[in-house]
Amino acid sequence: MPTDTVQDAAPQEKTLPTAVTPERLEKISAAAYRIRHHALNMGEVQGQGYVGQALGAADMLATVYGDQLNFRAEDPHWDARDRFLLSTGHYAIGHYAALAEAGIVPVEELETYGSDDSRLPMSGMSTYTPGMEISGGSLGHGLTIAVGMALGLRCQGSSARIFNFLSDGELDEGSTWEAAMGAHHHQLGNLTAMVDINALQADGKTDTVLRTEPVTEKWESFGWYTQRVDGNDVGALLAAFDNAAAQATAVGRPSVILCDTKVGRGVPLLENREKAHFMRIEENEWQICREQLTAGYEGKASA
Amino acid sequence: MSTTTEAPDTAAAAAPPAKPKLKTSAMIASFADPGQKTSNAPFGHALVNAAQENDKIVGLTADLGKYTDMHIFAQAFPERFFQMGMAEQLLFGAAAGLAETGLVPFASTYSVFAARRAYDFLCLDAAEPNLNVNIVGGLPGLTTGYGPSHQATEDMAIFRGMPNLTIVDPCDSIDIEQAVPQLAASEGPTYLRLLRGNVPTVLDEYDYTFELGKAKVLRGGNDVVFISSGLMTMRALQAAKALAAHNVDVAVVHTPTIKPFDAETVLKEINTDRLAVTLENHSVVGGLFETVASAVVTAGVGKRVVPIGLPDQFLDAGALPTLHDRYGLSVDRIVAKVLSELG
Numbered sequence: 229m230p231t232d233t234v235q236d237a238a239p240q241e242k243t244l245p246t247a248v249t250p251e252r253l254e255k256i257s258a259a260a261y262r263i264r265h266h267a268l269n270m271g272e273v274q275g276q277g278y279v280g281q282a283l284g285a286a287d288m289l290a291t292v293y294g295d296q297l298n299f300r301a302e303d304p305h306w307d308a309r310d311r312f313l314l315s316t317g318h319y320a321i322g323h324y325a326a327l328a329e330a331g332i333v334p335v336e337e338l339e340t341y342g343s344d345d346s347r348l349p350m351s352g353m354s355t356y357t358p359g360m361e362i363s364g365g366s367l368g369h370g371l372t373i374a375v376g377m378a379l380g381l382r383c384q385g386s387s388a389r390i391f392n393f394l395s396d397g398e399l400d401e402g403s404t405w406e407a408a409m410g411a412h413h414h415q416l417g418n419l420t421a422m423v424d425i426n427a428l429q430a431d432g433k434t435d436t437v438l439r440t441e442p443v444t445e446k447w448e449s450f451g452w453y454t455q456r457v458d459g460n461d462v463g464a465l466l467a468a469f470d471n472a473a474a475q476a477t478a479v480g481r482p483s484v485i486l487c488d489t490k491v492g493r494g495v496p497l498l499e500n501r502e503k504a505h506f507m508r509i510e511e512n513e514w515q516i517c518r519e520q521l522t523a524g525y526e527g528k529a530s531a
Numbered sequence: 532m533s534t535t536t537e538a539p540d541t542a543a544a545a546a547p548p549a550k551p552k553l554k555t556s557a558m559i560a561s562f563a564d565p566g567q568k569t570s571n572a573p574f575g576h577a578l579v580n581a582a583q584e585n586d587k588i589v590g591l592t593a594d595l596g597k598y599t600d601m602h603i604f605a606q607a608f609p610e611r612f613f614q615m616g617m618a619e620q621l622l623f624g625a626a627a628g629l630a631e632t633g634l635v636p637f638a639s640t641y642s643v644f645a646a647r648r649a650y651d652f653l654c655l656d657a658a659e660p661n662l663n664v665n666i667v668g669g670l671p672g673l674t675t676g677y678g679p680s681h682q683a684t685e686d687m688a689i690f691r692g693m694p695n696l697t698i699v700d701p702c703d704s705i706d707i708e709q710a711v712p713q714l715a716a717s718e719g720p721t722y723l724r725l726l727r728g729n730v731p732t733v734l735d736e737y738d739y740t741f742e743l744g745k746a747k748v749l750r751g752g753n754d755v756v757f758i759s760s761g762l763m764t765m766r767a768l769q770a771a772k773a774l775a776a777h778n779v780d781v782a783v784v785h786t787p788t789i790k791p792f793d794a795e796t797v798l799k800e801i802n803t804d805r806l807a808v809t810l811e812n813h814s815v816v817g818g819l820f821e822t823v824a825s826a827v828v829t830a831g832v833g834k835r836v837v838p839i840g841l842p843d844q845f846l847d848a849g850a851l852p853t854l855h856d857r858y859g860l861s862v863d864r865i866v867a868k869v870l871s872e873l874g
Contacts, residue, residue: 372623
């Protein structure tokens, strides 16, 4: 087996929940920092974009790519890989940063983000980018595809797991709940949904657009193993993913990790800015953002 | 409903006893003529046969297994069949997911639900990545008397705009039996306009085999050329026989693949002095007629083409024989139309 994979253990060997050690915390926090840094650089190339979402979701992406997913960086189509499905196509900026962090996309390629002929379009598409499993963007699709993949892999004897990243806005879509029912009906214990609850959608705060709460009770009532955590707390994320992994099985309850996150997390300038789905950042602010990000990360690391 | 064709009984008190009205349930399971040779559930049996050869084939449905002949496959391969419930977005999203793992899904529901309700999922999850997802749509065109909720009169119009999608409109059980393995073998997504239940067997009387992407000349004729697809090819063949009694010699060209369309074969047949008529179980908007018309215009052929198809309107509920006659799909109406065109 190649040595440059994040996790390449035989998937049949079920790993029991391991302790959230300082080493794991440090490793994932550092990865999240780099993902945020990449996202700011990519945002600067475009002059604007979904930087707020990328910063908010960086800890989730770092945890799943850095600690949970079984994949081969040099062979993104490896049959036995775990699948990570990004339904929220506009989060691609964060996903590309995670793919770079994982060694699937070269870091130097990130500067092509959203440019003509780039493999990294503004909205994520499987037909463009290695490691991108589906074309998201039309919201509410990801979990339905994930159900099919989970069924398909299970019936072919694969023990790979399927992770679907979705946003709280996608909980507006009826198809998400069709899929939630389907996953429970078919007992897709190999499926884990991770929902970024940043409480913000295109037209404003989620509770003013279409109230989705109580979210935890909804997923529980659909029969899913449901956890809700601070999605910007790496320790809490690791523990939640460990719990989900511990009960993942070919036939069993699907699991969901509801992650409350903060748009712009890690950059106070953006955290405190009026929240917007599509955040405008002035030309002179990118460097300030990077400096604030680094100061915050180093301050926390040395504390 | 037009009151001129269906006068209320109360208005005819003094009139002689009216012919009993046909019931909607007439022909509910089959549009076969009385005594016609049929084959039961050809799609279900063809899928079972194909699945015996190809272990990647799986089947799924949205609570319409028994009504799309998918139950035959489900009984034969329970471990390769997935019931997705009455959730068409899930049905086709999951079909795409199954195809992503290397399987070859056939996903069935009614055409109205596939085309109208789940379009976005088929378009982006199956067609854009060009996955081998096979859509099986029951009740295409006017094959039910339930009214617009179930009559997919514009399904081909909706689907023709979807890049990568192959569209097949089979005539009979022979077409379906031969098409299924070819759909499984072809790359990319396909849409099959399913004929279910007791499906007429018609094309065995002709020197015919189904070839994906090919139109076939079923019979020659000097006066008229019919270009037809789906069950209208059966009607076209019947009308051609009936027109012979009027000394009208009719050729029939069957075009079961609507997209990609075999324009070469069709143009060769159209570009003659014969009266050219298209026949389809679909709205005259966006289906076979417009496919032929665009091929004719693109080739610069100056030729009039007469459409026989469903009108651009929401259709009545009722019994299929009544409705087919009302909307011009019956053999009698085809014959009358051709005779009037020939003057």
